[in-house]
Amino acid sequence: MAGLLFVLCEPGPAVSEEELNDWLDNEHIPLRLPIPGFQSWSRWAAADGAKPTYASFYDLSDPSVLTEPPYTDLATTRSEREASILSRFALLERRTYTLREPVYPPAAGPAYDPTKPGPFISVVEIAVKPEGQDEFDRWYEEEHIPMIAKAPGWLRSRRFVLEDAGAVGPEAKEGRPPRNLAVHEWESPAAFESAEFKAAVSTPWMAKLRETALVEARRRVFKFVRSWDRE
Numbered sequence: 001m002a003g004l005l006f007v008l009c010e011p012g013p014a015v016s017e018e019e020l021n022d023w024l025d026n027e028h029i030p031l032r033l034p035i036p037g038f039q040s041w042s043r044w045a046a047a048d049g050a051k052p053t054y055a056s057f058y059d060l061s062d063p064s065v066l067t068e069p070p071y072t073d074l075a076t077t078r079s080e081r082e083a084s085i086l087s088r089f090a091l092l093e094r095r096t097y098t099l100r101e102p103v104y105p106p107a108a109g110p111a112y113d114p115t116k117p118g119p120f121i122s123v124v125e126i127a128v129k130p131e132g133q134d135e136f137d138r139w140y141e142e143e144h145i146p147m148i149a150k151a152p153g154w155l156r157s158r159r160f161v162l163e164d165a166g167a168v169g170p171e172a173k174e175g176r177p178p179r180n181l182a183v184h185e186w187e188s189p190a191a192f193e194s195a196e197f198k199a200a201v202s203t204p205w206m207a208k209l210r211e212t213a214l215v216e217a218r219r220r221v222f223k224f225v226r227s228w229d230r231e
Contacts, residue, residue, distance in 0.1 A: 012090025037065030097160035118185030132213025153187035
């Protein structure tokens with residue numbers, strides 16, 4: 001059962017961008033590279049002017065990777081620098097998801113490398129009334145993704161279901177994130193202005209779901225910063 005670890009970070013005034021980048025690039029993520037079950041590592045920065053400013057994505061062979069050694073050992077072996085930085089963050093939010101099949105085939109075909117994702121991603125979180133979940137899933141799979149896949153610059157779409165979430169820091173908010181997560185990869189945010197994309201988000205079926213099933217929907221757009229290969 002494939003999974004995803006999605007981490008949102010707002011450094012705040014107590015952690016400089018230089019300190020954050022050095023810690024992530026040279027300590028935090030490299031410690032996770034050897035862990036079995038971690039399949040990809042990527043960093044992202046906000047491209048929409050919203051906060052949190054930074055995000056990290058880790059593809060997992062199974063969400064259970066996060067509940068057993070060697071991953072759980074990291075919490076007890078932190079360096080003094082890491083402990084200090086974590087204590088100073090304005091926000092650090094960790095979410096664990098399971099992958100919902102199918103993965104919508106990448107536009108680039110078999111040569112597409114999931115460890116080197118598209119230069120932009122849109123992250124869409126949607127809360128749905130329990131009685132509307134089945135219809136929401138049908139809409140997403142039968143209409144929505146097939147339509148946005150026609151937009152110029154679309155690369156790949158994946159859907160996930162929330163398993164666990166937690167946040168720390170003075171900017172942390174109470175409450176559980178929406179159950180449904182979609183991650184769409186794009187060549188450019190210009191795709192959002194295309195006729196194909198606008199058509200995909202303005203269908204009668206989507207309008208019906210807004211009235212009967214959707215509780216909350218929010219979208220973030222991030223720009224690719226860096227990925228890592230397993231050594």
